[in-house]
Amino acid sequence: MHLHTIQRAFKVSTSLKKEVLIVLGAPNSPSGELSSIAISRLDCCLGLYSKGKSVLCTGGWGKHFNTSNEAHCVYAKRYLMQKGVLENDFLACALSKNTVDDAIKIKPIVSALENPDLKIITSAFHMERVQVIFNEILKGFNCSFISAQDNLGKAQLQQLIKHEKRAIALIMKNGLYY
Numbered sequence: 001m002h003l004h005t006i007q008r009a010f011k012v013s014t015s016l017k018k019e020v021l022i023v024l025g026a027p028n029s030p031s032g033e034l035s036s037i038a039i040s041r042l043d044c045c046l047g048l049y050s051k052g053k054s055v056l057c058t059g060g061w062g063k064h065f066n067t068s069n070e071a072h073c074v075y076a077k078r079y080l081m082q083k084g085v086l087e088n089d090f091l092a093c094a095l096s097k098n099t100v101d102d103a104i105k106i107k108p109i110v111s112a113l114e115n116p117d118l119k120i121i122t123s124a125f126h127m128e129r130v131q132v133i134f135n136e137i138l139k140g141f142n143c144s145f146i147s148a149q150d151n152l153g154k155a156q157l158q159q160l161i162k163h164e165k166r167a168i169a170l171i172m173k174n175g176l177y178y
Contacts (some may be wrong), residue, residue: 018054018113020091021045023080024102024122024130025059025072032068032075036151037123042079044121044148049085054116056109058102060095071095099129100178103137110141118143124150125160129168136176 023045026038034042045055057080059065059072066072073093081087094105110116118138122130124147131145150157 018115019117019119020054020056020110020113021048022056022106022118022120023058023076024099024120024126025057025065025076025096026123027065028068028072028075030067032070034075034079038072038076039079040148040151041121041123042076042083044146045080046083046085048119048121048146049080049089051086051089053089054091054113055080055085055089056091056094056106058094058096058106060097062097099126100133100137100176103134104178107138110138116141119146120144121146121148123148123160125157125164129164129171132168132171133176137178 023041026041027035028038029035049055055077057073057076059076061067061071068075071093073095077090077093080090092109094102094109096102096105110118118141120130120134120143122145127145127147134143134145152160
């Protein structure tokens with residue numbers, strides 16, 4: 001093979017987008033048991049995963065989602081590895097405390113990658129707010145958004161939708177501060 005052909009093949013391969021599956025954190029119990037919301041997001045990631053794709057889990061600690069000794073992303077990563085995700089396919093965890101912090105902490109991790117293709121996985125009830133936040137903070141990145149299936153009871157789902165509408169209204173009224 002001629003050097004010119006090798007150089008051209010190398011340029012093509014380095015311009016390919018590296019797919020990054022980003023799983024947003026969700027509640028877990030004080031003992032680290034993942035909530036049904038967290039499991040549905042992680043299972044969605046598993047459905048999209050294949051060897052060589054990168055996986056980034058978010059979630060540190062916070063009164064509203066994780067009061068355990070370990071960061072939520074540690075539980076998420078452990079779950080995914082038990083289901084077959086290879087340790088080498090994980091990027092650093094984003095030790096975030098809320099949705100805005102997810103985007104802020106993700107940005108330097110994915111900025112280190114060449115031409116990443118970001119697939120942000122969250123719940124359907126959370127999707128609108130995630131898109132507003134991520135499209136602002138990760139402006140310039142190729143982002144797509146994927147909804148995990150909501151397996152919640154009607155009352156719990158209605159409560160979460162109400163919370164999301166309030167949060168979006170506050171962003172629209174006050175702007176996004178980060």
